[in-house]
Amino acid sequence: MESHVVLTSAHWVYLCGVVSIITTLVFRANVVAPAILATFATVFAFSGQVSTAIEAVFFAPLTAARELFNIFLVISLMTALLNALKRINADVRMVQPFRAVMVNGHVGFFVLGFVSYVLSLFFWPTPAVPLIAGILLPAAIYAGVPPLGAALCIGIAGLGTALSSDYVIKVAPGISAKAAAVAMPDVADKALLLSLITGGIAFLIAYLRIRKQIQAPDARHLERWEATQVTANAVVTPAAGTSRARIRRGKPQHASVGDGGQVSGASGSRALLLSSRDLLTPWQERWSRCFAIVIPVAFLAIVVYMVLPHLIPGFKGASGAAAAALVGGVSALLMVAVAAARDYRAMCRSTAEHVTEGLVFSFRAMSSVLPIAGFFFIGVAGTAAPILGLPAGTHAPGLLADLVKAGEVYIPHNAFFVSYGILLAGMVTGIDGSGFAGLPLTGALAGALGRTVGFDVSTLAAIGQMGSVWTGKTLTAWSALAAVASFARVPVLQAVRYLLLPVVSGLVVSTLVAILIW
Incomplete structure (x- = not known):
């Protein structure tokens, strides 16, 4: 495939911006400032106008906010319910x-990973992650899984392993196969094996890195976790003694406040969380037990509703964005019902408070991601126009795709270099956070280079798919990983740094396996 791409100064400035942000991430520094400066420099190089470049510093995060607000909202509503x-x-x-x-915690880590993989394989991570966060994540924290470990687990199993193969819904292998002009089942089968190899290696490395942080089951883990506030870069925990929640050993019945404000009651082996405001009336105790059943059943019903289209021909069901909206809507209605059950007279006030707390939590966790995402959206043709100051309807250049196409001619034409070249191309196109946007390019490269060097084209398409989806969903802080990190209450940039070694190691090994067996 011949390259006809002409690289301009904007391409080179954008490339320098990408390198500077990745370098800053490697050195564990905040990347917001480099992203803002790179946005200004890239748009100035493209337009030649200072005013347009200054405006881009505003329009870039605004564009990112439009693209990512669905994630903000789902996080907010789930947090409000919790x-x-x-x-x-x-x-x-x-x-x-x-x-x-x-x-x-050790068993909890693997159970959380297995459930994340299965749900994400069938429904994609967008609706699956809130379901996992609503039920299994608190249980895993209770069991002793550290919040960072839970985020790595869900990220690797759900966002990476399940979505990179997309073996059930088959959108990703369909795009790759069409671009490479090969049969879709061939790409899908190879992508499944490569995803399992990559995921298995990444999962094992992540487990070995956090295993010493796993603790014995204790309700205090849940208390500390629920009291945690996060930003994209840091964890903010209340000072000792400031948390409203206390630990009480025993069953919740007949609770009373004894001397010194300590909670006393019937003895028992289970640990429950109580606070001074959580000394419930018998009526509230009954509702507490009721909603402990209703919430899992409601989310299970959503799962069933999403499965039915696979079982009943013609049944519409819900998937993708519609399924995520369904999860968010159910969460909001349940939150109102729980608020009414606690005190129907204060339902309006408490509902507003919970929604506000949820929005504050999501924006605190994700707001600094917006300038970073805005810079990378400059490189994607579908989102670049408003940032570059182009009129509505004007076709924007795809700076990221152009750079990959221009670099294709420098890949040596033998199976080893072509395979890793396609992997690298996929990883570069994946940094826009989509994961799927680069598949037409990696598929086309696989078709051209594979036939040139006599290597199996479907294998190369699967390798490119691995690089694009794994990078887009597990190594970029402006993707669905932001939702995972927010639900787990860990800084998303910390999650990216901890995922870098496991994911890259898995991709390198799986690509080598593909070269050897195909």
Whole structure:
């Protein structure tokens, strides 16, 4: 395939910006400032106008906010529901049944990974992650899985392993196969094996890195986790003694406040979280037990609703963005119901408080991601126009795709270099955070280079798919990983740094396996 791309000064400035941000990430520094400066420099190089470049510093995060607000909203509504459940202690009751399975943090880590993989394989991570966060994530934290470990687990199993193969819905292998002009089942089958190899290696490395942080099951883990506030770069925890929640050993019945403000009551082996405002009336206790059952059943019903199209021909169901909206809507309605059950007279006030707390939490966790995402959106043709100051309807250049196409001619024409060249091309196109946007390019490169060197084209297309999706979904802070990190209450940039070694190691090994066996 011949390259007809002409690289301009804007391409080179954009490339320098990408390198500077990646370098800053490697050195564990905040990348917001480099992203803002790179946005200004790139747009100035493209337009030659200072005013347009200054405006781009505003329009870039605004464009990112439009693209990512669905993630903000789902995080907000799920957080609001969790806060409402905390007020009637239903969050602790809800996770109790999972103790039979998650007997400790080590088992909890693998159970969380397995469920994340299965749900994401069938429904994609967008609707699956909130379901996991609503039920299994608190149970895993209770069992002793550290929040960072939970984020790595869901990211690798759900966003990476499941989505990179997309073996059930088959959107990703369909795009790759069409661009490479090969049969879709050939790409899908190879992508499945490569995704399992990559995911298995990444999962093992991540587990080995966090295993020493795994602790024995204790309700205090859940208390500390629920009290945690995060930003994209840091964790903010309340000072000792400032948390409203206390630990009480024993069953919740007949609770009373004893001398010194300590909670006393019937003895028992289970640990539950209570606070001074959580000493519930018998009526509230009944609702607490009710919602501990209703919440999992409601989310299970959503799962069933999304599965039915695979079982009943013609059944519409919900998938993708519609499924995520369904999860968010159910969360909002349940939050109102829980608020009414606690105190129907204060329902309006408490509902507004929970929604506000959820929005504040999501913006605190993700707001600094917007300038970073805005810079990378300059390189994507579909989102670059408003940032570059182009009129509506004007076709914007794809700076990122152009750079990859221009670099294709420098890949040596033998199977080894072509395979890793396609992998690198996929990883570069994946940094826009989509994961799927680069598949037409990697598929086309696979078709051209594979036939030139006599290497299996479907294998190269699968390798490119691995690089694009894994990078887009697990190594970029402005992708669905931001939602995973927010639900787990860990800084998203910290999650990216911890995922870098496991994911890259898995991709390198799986590509080598593909070269050897195909």
